[in-house]
Amino acid sequence: MPxxxxxxxxxxxxxxxxxxxxxxxxxxxxxxxxxQVRKVYSAVPIEFKGHGFYRTDGASSSSSSSSSDK
Ligand SMILES: [Zn+2]
Known part of the structure; x- marks a missing residue:
C-alpha cells in the first residue's frame, strides 16, 4: 500500500x-x-525501479584545473 x-x-x-x-x-x-489538506509530492525516494536513475555523472572529470591556478 502506498x-x-x-x-x-x-x-x-x-x-x-x-x-x-x-x-x-x-x-x-x-x-x-x-x-485545507493537500497532497505533498516530496522528493522522498520511493523505490524507483529501473536503471540510470542513480547515475552520478562525476565519473569522468576531464576538466581538472589546467592552468588557471595562480
Ligand atoms: Zn490543519
Whole structure:
C-alpha cells in the first residue's frame, strides 16, 4: 500500500497516510478540521525501479584545473 504525504495549508499539520489507490485522497485536516489538506509530492525516494536513475555523472572529470591556478 502506498503511503501518501499530506499537509494542511491552514495549520501546517504534516502527516502521512497509507491508502490504497482506490481510496479517496484526504482533504480534511485531522488536526484543525479544515478542508485545507493537500497532497505533498516530496522528493522522498520511493523505490524507483529501473536503471540510470542513480547515475552520478562525476565519473569522468576531464576538466581538472589546467592552468588557471595562480
Ligand atoms: Zn490543519
Amino acid at each position: 503511503t501518501y504525504h499530506y499537509r494542511c495549508k491552514n495549520c501546517g499539520y504534516d502527516f502521512t497516510k497509507e491508502q490504497s489507490f482506490s481510496d479517496d485522497p484526504i482533504t480534511v485536516c485531522p488536526e484543525c478540521g479544515q478542508e
